[in-house]
Amino acid sequence: MRPExxxxxxxxxxxxxxPLTPIGGGTRLWPGExxxxxxxxxxxxxxxxxxxxxxxxVVRAGTPLCEVQALLAAEGQMLAFEPDARDGSTIGGVAxxxxxxxxxxxxxxxxDAMLGLRFVDGQGEVVRNGGRVMKNVTGxxxxxxxxxxxxxxxxxxxxxxxxxPLPPARATLALPGLTPAQAxxxxxxxxxxxxxxxGAGWLPGQGALIRLEGLEGSVAIRRAALAERLAEFGAxxxxxxxxxxxxxxxxxxxxxxxxxxxxxxxxxxxxxxPEPLALDWGGALIWVALPPGTVxxxxxxxxxxxxxxxxxxxxxxxxxxxxxxxxxxxxDRFDPHAILASDETCRRISPPSS
Amino acid sequence: xxxxxxxQAVIGRRDAIVARLIAALSAAGDAAARVIDDPAETRxxxxxxxxxxxxxxxxxxxPSTTAGVAAVLRLCHEERVPxxxxxxxxxLAGGSMPTADAVVIGLARMNAVLETDLADRFIRVxxxxxxxxxxxxxxxxxxxxAPDPSSQLACAIGGNIAMNSGGAHCLKYGVTTNNLLGVTLxxxxxxVVELGGPMGEAPxxxxxxxxxGSEGQLGIVTEATLRILPRPAGARPVLIGFDSSETAGACxxxxxxxxxxxxxxEFMDRPCIRATEAFAGAGYPDCxxxxxxxxxxxxxxxxxxxxxxxxxxxxxAPVAFRESRSEEESRxxxxxxxxxxxAMGQINDxxxxxxxxxxxxxxxxxxxxxxxxxxxGLDVANVFHAGDGNMHPLILxxxxxxGDLERCEAMGAEILKLCVTVGGCLTGEHGVGVEKRELMxxxxxxxxxxxxxxxxxxxxxxxLLNAAKVFPLAVSAPRREGLxxxx
Numbered sequence: 086m087r088p089e090x091x092x093x094x095x096x097x098x099x100x101x102x103x104p105l106t107p108i109g110g111g112t113r114l115w116p117g118e119x120x121x122x123x124x125x126x127x128x129x130x131x132x133x134x135x136x137x138x139x140x141x142x143v144v145r146a147g148t149p150l151c152e153v154q155a156l157l158a159a160e161g162q163m164l165a166f167e168p169d170a171r172d173g174s175t176i177g178g179v180a181x182x183x184x185x186x187x188x189x190x191x192x193x194x195x196x197d198a199m200l201g202l203r204f205v206d207g208q209g210e211v212v213r214n215g216g217r218v219m220k221n222v223t224g225x226x227x228x229x230x231x232x233x234x235x236x237x238x239x240x241x242x243x244x245x246x247x248x249x250p251l252p253p254a255r256a257t258l259a260l261p262g263l264t265p266a267q268a269x270x271x272x273x274x275x276x277x278x279x280x281x282x283x284g285a286g287w288l289p290g291q292g293a294l295i296r297l298e299g300l301e302g303s304v305a306i307r308r309a310a311l312a313e314r315l316a317e318f319g320a321x322x323x324x325x326x327x328x329x330x331x332x333x334x335x336x337x338x339x340x341x342x343x344x345x346x347x348x349x350x351x352x353x354x355x356x357x358x359p360e361p362l363a364l365d366w367g368g369a370l371i372w373v374a375l376p377p378g379t380v381x382x383x384x385x386x387x388x389x390x391x392x393x394x395x396x397x398x399x400x401x402x403x404x405x406x407x408x409x410x411x412x413x414x415x416x417d418r419f420d421p422h423a424i425l426a427s428d429e430t431c432r433r434i435s436p437p438s439s
Numbered sequence: 440x441x442x443x444x445x446x447q448a449v450i451g452r453r454d455a456i457v458a459r460l461i462a463a464l465s466a467a468g469d470a471a472a473r474v475i476d477d478p479a480e481t482r483x484x485x486x487x488x489x490x491x492x493x494x495x496x497x498x499x500x501x502p503s504t505t506a507g508v509a510a511v512l513r514l515c516h517e518e519r520v521p522x523x524x525x526x527x528x529x530x531l532a533g534g535s536m537p538t539a540d541a542v543v544i545g546l547a548r549m550n551a552v553l554e555t556d557l558a559d560r561f562i563r564v565x566x567x568x569x570x571x572x573x574x575x576x577x578x579x580x581x582x583x584x585a586p587d588p589s590s591q592l593a594c595a596i597g598g599n600i601a602m603n604s605g606g607a608h609c610l611k612y613g614v615t616t617n618n619l620l621g622v623t624l625x626x627x628x629x630x631v632v633e634l635g636g637p638m639g640e641a642p643x644x645x646x647x648x649x650x651x652g653s654e655g656q657l658g659i660v661t662e663a664t665l666r667i668l669p670r671p672a673g674a675r676p677v678l679i680g681f682d683s684s685e686t687a688g689a690c691x692x693x694x695x696x697x698x699x700x701x702x703x704x705e706f707m708d709r710p711c712i713r714a715t716e717a718f719a720g721a722g723y724p725d726c727x728x729x730x731x732x733x734x735x736x737x738x739x740x741x742x743x744x745x746x747x748x749x750x751x752x753x754x755x756a757p758v759a760f761r762e763s764r765s766e767e768e769s770r771x772x773x774x775x776x777x778x779x780x781x782a783m784g785q786i787n788d789x790x791x792x793x794x795x796x797x798x799x800x801x802x803x804x805x806x807x808x809x810x811x812x813x814x815x816g817l818d819v820a821n822v823f824h825a826g827d828g829n830m831h832p833l834i835l836x837x838x839x840x841x842g843d844l845e846r847c848e849a850m851g852a853e854i855l856k857l858c859v860t861v862g863g864c865l866t867g868e869h870g871v872g873v874e875k876r877e878l879m880x881x882x883x884x885x886x887x888x889x890x891x892x893x894x895x896x897x898x899x900x901x902x903l904l905n906a907a908k909v910f911p912l913a914v915s916a917p918r919r920e921g922l923x924x925x926x
Binding site: 206211277 | 637648747864868870
C-alpha cells in the first residue's frame with residue numbers, strides 16, 4: 086500500500102482489518118517492529134512551506150531526510166538536532182523515532198525542534214496539533230507525545246520543524262589518550278563551563294571529542310579557553326569534524342544496545358560492559374555491542390537500556406507498572422482496534438527479526 | 440465568565456469532606472500540611488492573576504509532601520470532589536481559578552531543593568519553589584535555570600510546568616518543556632508516578648512531554664528535575680530605534696535570516712515606550728518602535744555579534760542605536776522593558792494577550808491590530824518577544840466604565856483570531872485556562888480536541904482535575920457530566 090494523499094492513508098486505516106505498519110524508509114526499526122502489512126509513506130512527500138527568516142519548515146512525512154537537509158543547506162540552515170544519515174531515511178521516520186544526534190546537548194532533541202504535526206490515528210481520523218510557531222501552549226502538546234512514538238499512536242503525515250542557521254565556523258578538540266571511563270569527567274568539565282559545547286562524545290581509537298560551533302572569532306576564543314580547561318585530563322589536539330557523523334553506530338556483529346544514564350553513572354556502567362562503540366551527550370548515551378542474545382548485568386542506575394538490534398525487543402529495567410498502564414491506555418485510546426501494530430502483538434504473529 | 444454549576448451535594452458535605460481531608464493528611468504523615476476552610480481565608484484563593492473572575496473554593500489544602508498530595512487526591516477521587524491545583528496563583532489565564540465545589544491544592548509549602556547535581560547539570564526541587572529561586576540555588580556555582588517568565592520572582596515551577604512557561608530568553612534556550620528532565624506526578628486517583636529520566640527520556644511514549652503544558656489537568660506535579668546550564672561569560676543588550684513598527688519587524692527577520700540567534704529580541708511600540716518613559720525614565724529614544732537585542736559570550740564574542748547586528752540594523756535606517764558599555768547601561772536598557780507591564784497598569788486597566796505569529800506576519804498583524812483598535816475604540820500598546828513571534832498586545836480599558844471589559848474581551852478575541860489566521864496560535868506562554876477556552880475552536884476542529892481529551896480520559900477518567908479549563912465548556916460537558924455521574 087502506497088497512499089498518495091493523507092485522505093487515502095486515512096481510508097486505508099479506516100478500512101483495515103489487520104495490523105498495519107507505517108514505514109518511512111524502514112531504516113530505524115527496532116526488534117519486533119515492522120511485522121504488520123506495510124504502508125509505504127514515500128508517496129506523502131514534499132515541502133509544504135519553508136520560511137528561512139522565520140526558521141520554519143513544514144514538510145510531509147515521507148520526504149527523504151537527505152532532501153530536507155539539502156533544501157535547508159541551500160539556505161544556510163539545518164536541522165539543529167542532527168539526525169544521523171541513513172540511506173532511504175524519511176523525515177517522518179526521524180520524527181517517529183525522535184532521532185537526535187550529538188548536538189542534542191546544545192540544541193535539544195528532535196522532539197524539541199518539532200513545532201506541530203498532522204497525523205492519522207488508528208481509527209482513520211486526521212488530527213492536527215501544535216502549529217508552526219516556536220512558542221505555543223494552546224491545548225495539550227501531542228507533538229511531544231507523537232515524537233518518538235514509533236507509529237504506535239498514529240501515522241505522521243506532516244511535520245513543522247524549527248530550523249537553525251548553519252554555524253559559520255566549527256572546531257573539534259580531541260583527547261586521544263582517554264579511555265571511555267576517563268573521557269566522561271573531561272566531557273563533564275567541558276559541559277560545565279561557559280563554552281557553549283555542541284558535541285561531547287567518545288569514539289574507539291579517537292578518544293574524547295568535543296565540538297564548538299558559531300561565529301569564527303567566537304569559536305577561536307572558546308577553543309583556546311577550552312583547551313586550557315581540559316589540559317589536566319591529557320593532551321588536547323585538533324580533532325576531525327567528520328567524526329561526528331559516526332556517533333550513532335550501526336549494528337555490526339552482535340546486538341546493538343543503547344544505554345541512557347546520568348553521565349556520572351557512566352563509568353560504573355562501562356565497567357560492567359565491553360568497550361563501547363561510542364559515547365555521546367557527555368556520557369549520557371552509551372552505544373555498545375553485546376554477543377547475540379546476551380542481557381547485560383548492570384549496576385542499579387537512573388536511566389534505561391534498550392536493545393535496538395537483536396532477537397526481540399527488550400528494555401532494562403522493567404517499566405514501572407503505572408507507566409506501562411498509561412502507555413497501554415493511550416494506545417487503546419488512539420488505536421482501539423490495534424490496527425497500528427504494536428511490537429508485542431506482532432511478536433505473537435510472526436517471529437521477530439532485526 | 441461561565442463556569443459549570445457547582446455540585447450542591449459536594450457543597451452540602453463540606454464539613455465531612457474537610458474532616459476527612461484532615462484525617463487523610465494525618466494518616467499520610469504530612470504533619471506540616473494545612474487545611475483551610477474558613478471563608479475569610481479561602482477568599483485568598485478565589486482567583487489568580489486573572490483577577491476579573493473570582494469564586495471562593497470549598498476548601499484549600501496546602502500539603503508539604505508528595506504523600507500528602509496523594510492522600511488528598513485519593514480522598515477527593517473517592518468523594519468525587521473536583522480539584523484545582525495551584526502553584527503560586529500567578530496564572531494570567533485563570534488556570535487556578537476554582538469553583539465553589541472544588542478543593543484547591545496549593546503547593547506553597549513545597550519549596551525545598553531536594554538534590555543539586557552540578558556534574559550532571561540538574562537540580563531536583565519541590566514544585567512549589569519559585570522559578571527565580573531555582574536559579575538562585577545554583578547561581579554561586581555558576582549555573583542558571585533558563586526559562587524566565589516575567590513573573591519569575593513569584594511564580595512556582597509547578598505552575599511553569601502546567602503552562603509550559605516561556606520567558607524573554609527562550610529564543611536561544613527554549614521554554615519549560617525543553618528544560619524539564621523529569622517529574623513526580625500524582626494522578627487524580629492518588630497514584631504516584633515518576634516520568635522522564637536522563638536527557639528527559641524514558642522508554643515508551645513521551646509522557647513527560649504531554650504532561651508539560653497540560654494545565655494541571657492530568658495530575659499534580661510535586662517534584663521536578665530541571666536542566667541547569669552554565670552561566671555565559673557575559674551578556675550585553677543593544678537598543679535600536681525605528682521610525683515604524685514595520686521596519687522594526689523587518690529588522691528582526693533580517694537578523695535571524697543572517698544566521699544570528701540572539702538570546703532575546705524584544706519589541707516595544709510608541710504607546711508602550713511613552714508609558715514606560717513616564718513610569719521608569721529609562722531614557723528611551725523618542726521613536727515609533729524599538730528593539731532590545733541581547734547577545735551573550737565573552738567581551739570579544741559579544742563585540743563580534745553586535746558588529747554584525749549593527750551592520751544589519753543600519754540597512755533599516757535606525758533612528759537610534761545604543762550599545763551598552765557597562766552593567767549600568769545594560770540595566771537601563773532593560774529597565775523600560777521590564778517595567779512595561781507595571782507602567783501600563785499605572786495609566787490604565789489593561790488586558791494582556793499572548794498570541795504567537797510567524798515573525799514574517801508581523802507587519803500584517805500590527806496593521807490588523809491598529810485597525811481593530813480604531814474599530815473598537817480602545818488603545819493598544821505592543822510589547823513582545825519578537826524573535827519568536829510571541830506577541831503581547833495590551834488592550835487598554837477602564838474597568839469602571841460599564842461595558843468596557845466586555846468590549847476589550849471582544850477585541851482581544853478578534854486579535855487572537857487574526858493570530859490564528861496568519862498561521863499562529865491563541866497562546867504562546869500563558870496557557871488557555873478559562874480565559875481562551877471558548878476560542879479553542881478557532882484553532883482546532885472537533886477531531887483535534889477529541890484527541891487531546893482522550894489523553895485526559897487516560898490520566899483522569901472522571902474529569903475531576905481542573906476540568907472546566909482548556910476545552911470549550913460545551914465540548915467537555917459530556918465528559919465532565921456524563922463520566923462523573925455514571926461512575
